[in-house]
Amino acid sequence: RFILDSLINFDKENIHDSNLKAIQPYLDNPNFTADFIRGKSAAAAGLCSWVVNIITFYHVYCDVEPKRQALAQANAELKAAQDKLAMIKAKIKELDDNLAELTAQFEKATAEKLKCQQEADATTLTISLANRLVNGLASENVRWAESVMGFKEAEKTLPGDVLLITAFVSYVGCFGKRYRLELIEEKWMPYLKGQSDPIPITEGLDPLSLLTDDATIAGWQNESLPSDRMSTENATILTNCERWPLMIDPQLQGIKWIKNREGSELRVVRIGQRGYLDTIERAVSNGECDLIENIQESVDPVLDPLLGRNTIKKGRYIKIGDKEVEYNKNFRLILHTKLANPHYKPEMQAQTTLINFTVTVDGLEDQLLADVVAWERPDLEETKLKLTRKQNEFKITLKELEDSLLARLSAAGGNFLGDTALVENLETTKKTVAEIEVQVVEAKVTEEKINTAREHYRPAAARAALLYFILNDLNIINQIYQFSLKAFNVVFMKAVQRAEAADEVKQRVNNLIDFITYSVFIYTARGLFEKDKLIFTAQVAFQVLLKTKDINPTELDFLLRFPAQPNVTSPVDFLSNQSWGGIKALVVMEEFRNLDRDIEGS
Numbered sequence: 001r002f003i004l005d006s007l008i009n010f011d012k013e014n015i016h017d018s019n020l021k022a023i024q025p026y027l028d029n030p031n032f033t034a035d036f037i038r039g040k041s042a043a044a045a046g047l048c049s050w051v052v053n054i055i056t057f058y059h060v061y062c063d064v065e066p067k068r069q070a071l072a073q074a075n076a077e078l079k080a081a082q083d084k085l086a087m088i089k090a091k092i093k094e095l096d097d098n099l100a101e102l103t104a105q106f107e108k109a110t111a112e113k114l115k116c117q118q119e120a121d122a123t124t125l126t127i128s129l130a131n132r133l134v135n136g137l138a139s140e141n142v143r144w145a146e147s148v149m150g151f152k153e154a155e156k157t158l159p160g161d162v163l164l165i166t167a168f169v170s171y172v173g174c175f176g177k178r179y180r181l182e183l184i185e186e187k188w189m190p191y192l193k194g195q196s197d198p199i200p201i202t203e204g205l206d207p208l209s210l211l212t213d214d215a216t217i218a219g220w221q222n223e224s225l226p227s228d229r230m231s232t233e234n235a236t237i238l239t240n241c242e243r244w245p246l247m248i249d250p251q252l253q254g255i256k257w258i259k260n261r262e263g264s265e266l267r268v269v270r271i272g273q274r275g276y277l278d279t280i281e282r283a284v285s286n287g288e289c290d291l292i293e294n295i296q297e298s299v300d301p302v303l304d305p306l307l308g309r310n311t312i313k314k315g316r317y318i319k320i321g322d323k324e325v326e327y328n329k330n331f332r333l334i335l336h337t338k339l340a341n342p343h344y345k346p347e348m349q350a351q352t353t354l355i356n357f358t359v360t361v362d363g364l365e366d367q368l369l370a371d372v373v374a375w376e377r378p379d380l381e382e383t384k385l386k387l388t389r390k391q392n393e394f395k396i397t398l399k400e401l402e403d404s405l406l407a408r409l410s411a412a413g414g415n416f417l418g419d420t421a422l423v424e425n426l427e428t429t430k431k432t433v434a435e436i437e438v439q440v441v442e443a444k445v446t447e448e449k450i451n452t453a454r455e456h457y458r459p460a461a462a463r464a465a466l467l468y469f470i471l472n473d474l475n476i477i478n479q480i481y482q483f484s485l486k487a488f489n490v491v492f493m494k495a496v497q498r499a500e501a502a503d504e505v506k507q508r509v510n511n512l513i514d515f516i517t518y519s520v521f522i523y524t525a526r527g528l529f530e531k532d533k534l535i536f537t538a539q540v541a542f543q544v545l546l547k548t549k550d551i552n553p554t555e556l557d558f559l560l561r562f563p564a565q566p567n568v569t570s571p572v573d574f575l576s577n578q579s580w581g582g583i584k585a586l587v588v589m590e591e592f593r594n595l596d597r598d599i600e601g602s
Contacts, residue, residue, distance in 0.1 A: 174354035215399030218392030228363035254357030287330030369461035495519035
């Protein structure tokens with residue numbers, strides 16, 4: 001038992017060197033193995049195995065123990081380092097927490113500073129924009145204030161104005177200038193004002209003022225519409241009438257404007273040409289503009305439903321011939337005739353708005369003046385055309401800029417001081433307007449100079465226009481006397497080219513007047529019956545003398561009509577009663593006062 005306890009509790013980690021030396025010989029003996037000794041004694045084999053294993057353990061222990069000690073020391077150092085690291089990390093965490101807190105405070109302060117700076121910048125910008133806006137709109141203040149006052153006043157007269165303008169669009173189109181003025185100024189306006197409860201009307205109302213504007217008119221003139229008042233009224237009626245417009249256009253000026261205005265989108269047909277109904281049907285379905293040109297006094301009955309807009313199936317279709325064609329609301333129809341004085345059925349006049357595009361004296365005179373100046377002074381006329389187009393473009397641009405400005409202001413909402421684009425657009429608009437206004441003033445000065453130079457040639461143009469209207473009236477004598485403006489222009493230009501040249505403009509104009517009159521007389525007389533030539537010659541002479549004011553219109557009227565006073569008896573033998581009646585009518589004139597008494601006393 002003692003031996004077993006000593007073996008179990010043997011200090012195997014501290015074997016003395018002497019013991020190691022003493023046991024070494026046994027270990028070196030090859031027979032000192034447990035297996036060999038077990039053959040002799042099992043107990044001795046166990047003891048041998050214990051000795052071998054203890055020595056082996058001791059050698060291993062001697063090799064491992066320093067490492068274990070080093071490991072323990074390293075672990076101790078590691079723990080010390082980890083403890084120190086933990087302390088440092090804790091310190092770092094504390095510092096990080098402080099840094100995060102300070103950073104948050106800094107960012108908050110920076111954000112507040114940035115916010116204040118942005119608010120300050122925004123306020124500064126708003127003040128700047130407000131000042132720019134006020135400065136930009138200051139020039140408009142007076143005009144807009146006057147416009148507002150005008151609109152308030154117009155509220156009172158608007159019903160009467162609309163009534164008059166509606167009548168203007170509906171009824172005056174087929175008449176000439178004189179009768180249009182007579183209808184408005186002598187018939188309609190006195191009638192409206194003479195009611196027991198007078199209908200208020202704007203004093204001196206221009207019918208065009210509520211229907212169009214200068215920019216639109218300028219656009220029309222750029223599209224080859226003549227610039228005279230009649231042509232402008234006709235274009236206004238055509239673009240505002242609800243019924244299909246029917247253009248009375250013997251000189252083809254209106255159709256020229258329509259073709260330039262509509263361009264390639266216009267569908268032009270003539271009644272009777274091959275496939276014209278197919279073209280009209282496509283235009284009706286596609287919502288295109290269709291021009292039926294050169295119609296006569298009667299129209300193909302197949303077009304009656306179209307002229308009357310007799311739609312079917314809740315307005316979605318219209319019947320043309322035996323076909324039901326889909327009716328597009330955008331479809332427009334324009335009718336045109338070259339007849340100078342057509343007579344249409346009442347139904348036709350009810351379905352359409354007749355518009356008289358017959359050339360006027362003023363309009364023709366301006367056109368002929370342009371032709372003669374283009375020949376005499378091509379540089380002057382070219383500059384005039386460019387200037388006119390430029391001024392028209394100015395009017396259009398100014399209108400577009402003003403409309404754009406008002407649209408932006410109305411769409412800006414409650415607070416538009418923050419709308420930088422609006423203010424910048426306003427400044428750009430005002431700058432552009434100022435530049436255009438300067439150019440307009442310069443253009444007007446240039447135009448006055450050009451017009452002064454052009455006016456030298458106006459007498460020649462006036463004589464030519466006078467002659468054309470004399471020719472145009474010859475159909476009253478005989479319907480076969482029809483003269484086209486195109487042919488007249490050819491005669492006129494040949495006369496201008498062949499007229500005798502002169503160094504002085506005045507003499508040149510006199511030569512033009514003489515040769516134009518001679519050329520037109522020869523051209524016209526060649527196509528007249530002999531019995532009508534004297535009438536034509538007398539008419540030319542009378543009209544020229546009236547134009548130059550060399551004869552009194554009242555005296556000419558007496559010569560032509562001889563309005564003798566009836567139921568008078570001649571006191572002298574050499575005058576009949578009728579002749580004496582003429583004398584009595586003549587003495588009403590200042591130049592022939594007391595002529596009857598002088599004859600009686602002679």
